[in-house]
């Protein structure tokens with residue numbers, strides 16, 4: 077084993093091997109993979125090898141497409157067979173709702189270039205003869221599905237990497253990792269030490285333990301997972317290979333295995349494996365079978381697939397593999413550490429391994445993953461994630477693997493965990509809560525406790541009229557919203573202005589003022605949208621998306637401020653309440669001696685002032701697009717502030733409103749938000765944020781690319797549509813059609829209560845951005861007429877918020 081390497085990849089499962097191959101492909105040859113046993117000896121060797129392209133996140137779906145298309149290339153380079161079988165796949169719907177879900181999946185597939193076909197139950201039985209069609213409503217066919225041989229794939233990656241210059245060393249366990257002051261690592265193994273510039277944790281079942289070597293508690297947990305293989309079925313003899321299949325109602329997946337069928341299940345009562353510590357002596361091992369546990373799924377499965385009930389069981393496999401709380405991988409550089417990367421929590425290594433390897437290698441070599449990997453970025457979790465939280469969420473996610481997640485559905489595991497001081501007050505106001513980063517926040521308010529639950533549906537829910545009333549209060553009187561669930565940083569010290577001006581695209585505001593600004597990467601793409609609130613010459617308060625706070629922290633480490641400037645995350649230190657609506661000024665004015673007239677405290681002002689007895693930071697800004705104020709206090713004051721505002725608000729017609737109303741109100745104003753309209757695949761001019769990019773102020777990250785985008789106009793345009801929808805609105809990821817072709821996609825949608833129209837925001841090609849008609853948006857399988865709006869549908873000239 078060599079004693080120095082540019083990169084040490086820890087782990088020779090399918091993921092580590094893919095990372096190694098992709099590093100060599102990206103041009104880094106001095107790379108070394110260390111594996112404590114044989115390649116595949118963790119969770120990889122006993123996988124069922126199934127692969128498919130569908131994923132809830134379109135960007136992850138793209139990486140899955142990449143993975144599946146890679147296998148032929150791998151075979152060619154390595155000479156190693158991947159055991160590729162591509163019979164295509166079928167997804168069976170047993171209910172109308174599931175069929176609606178399949179329609180939506182097909183629609184989403186359209187703008188990903190996927191060729192998915194909806195078929196009837198009769199047709200399903202024709203192409204997939206082992207089902208009893210009486211149990212099904214219809215199905216979706218995907219030609220790009222199949223399965224591979226886990227051993228073959230992993231060895232193909234490793235061989236291709238070795239051909240590219242990499243080294244693979246087996247039977248060598250990494251025992252510890254020590255950081256050197258220059259950011260490089262001493263990798264301590266049971267066969268000697270290696271000095272590495274970078275370390276990649278691809279430890280799979282042991283990724284958690286490898287993380288602990290550097291003080292990390294990665295949010296991953298292994299679950300036991302079982303599949304069985306039947307004896308040969310006479311019906312399959314001499315036939316074309318069976319399609320791979322997902323039966324959602326049975327929570328079952330199947331594929332052909334030689335002359336029999338492999339049947340696996342994500343049972344509801346899933347069981348974690350080694351929740352605290354993965355044993356190091358677990359090598360090429362399996363767990364005792366427990367068919368009893370999956371009996372309820374098998375029972376349904378045998379009704380749906382009668383031929384399987386007749387067949388004997390040839391083999392049962394029970395093996396563990398790891399999941400993150402949301403089921404997506406954990407990939408990327410870890411905030412707070414230098415040159416330490418992770419590629420773990422990959423629960424679908426044969427669909428995702430290639431994409432994970434590609435993204436991580438580009439990130440390491442080019443400094444950027446080259447794709448929108450937000451959904452699998454390790455930085456989406458913060459230090460609020462504990463071992464027990466992970467355990468609860470992973471179990472929930474596992475049990476729901478084949479269940480529908482409705483657009484208005486909130487999951488119940490690990491709740492309530494984080495609450496703000498006004499939680500009980502909001503509860504008393506009959507709030508229906510949602511969870512965000514473990515934090516409870518009000519979605520909407522019901523008229524009574526008995527009505528404070530929401531039916532989950534693809535259509536408008538029972539919340540609709542109540543959200544309408546909340547919107548009306550904001551547009552006509554005044555509403556109160558809790559806004560604690562934002563990310564916050566406090567930046568202080570001499571040089572604040574210079575540094576912020578370099579990392580942000582807009583100019584830093586003057587003292588007492590607010591500026592909205594995109595943050596760009598070097599490619600000029602959007603990696604954040606911030607509100608900069610300047611309290612003093614050397615003190616700026618940054619408000620941003622809470623879920624991305626770690627992601628931003630990592631960026632601020634990369635573009636570190638000069639000595640003397642401190643960047644301090646302070647999300648939960650400052651909690652907030654916002655009042656918005658035409659009477660919000662009168663309400664707040666009644667509680668402070670400060671002059672809040674527009675002349676004295678104009679739009680985009682920010683100041684420390686007392687509200688009653690409460691010291692607060694107040695900004696004149698509101699995401700509702702109406703006259704409004706955001707009031708930030710340290711948490712011990714929040715209850716008093718709430719009581720004060722509620723007491724004084726009665727006279728002004730104050731009403732509580734929640735996240736659902738806020739979403740509607742911001743869409744009426746065509747205001748975008750992170751992870752929906754603003755993502756690293758869009759540029760600021762494409763996203764309509766060009767007015768917040770100050771190209772004259774001097775150098776800043778992404779300036780050259782932004783300049784280019786301004787001059788070329790960019791390829792895409794974010795636009796607003798009013799949609800001819802009836803009882804279901806767009807919610808995101810629906811395709812946008814124009815003249816019979818899919819040209820774009822929806823990023824957000826809602827019913828605009830104050831403008832009485834169904835609305836959607838989405839991206840279309842810039843060349844079409846002048847067209848107003850000819851558009852359609854596909855909602856639950858129906859193409860609805862959509863009219864592109866030239867500007868925001870509510871108060872397009874912004875006079876309300878400036879009033």
Ligand SMILES: Cc1cc2nc3c(=O)[nH]c(=O)nc-3n(C[C@H](O)[C@H](O)[C@H](O)COP(=O)(O)OP(=O)(O)OC[C@H]3O[C@@H](n4cnc5c(N)ncnc54)[C@H](O)[C@@H]3O)c2cc1C
Pocket residue numbers: 086087088089090091092110111112113114115116117118119120121122123124125126127248249250251278279280281282283286301302303393394395396397419420421422423424425426427428
């Ligand atoms: C029953 C079952 C069925 C499955 N079916 C499918 C399927 O159909 N399709 C699909 O895509 N996925 C399937 N999976 C999931 C799939 O197995 C995983 O996605 C995949 O194996 C993850 O690979 P990995 O490389 O991350 O982890 P692992 O395979 O666990 O690899 C990690 C490697 O790191 C090594 N290692 C760890 N720590 C150290 C250390 N300190 N020093 C040196 N080496 C170390 C380990 O020995 C191990 O070889 C299935 C899993 C199971 C259990």
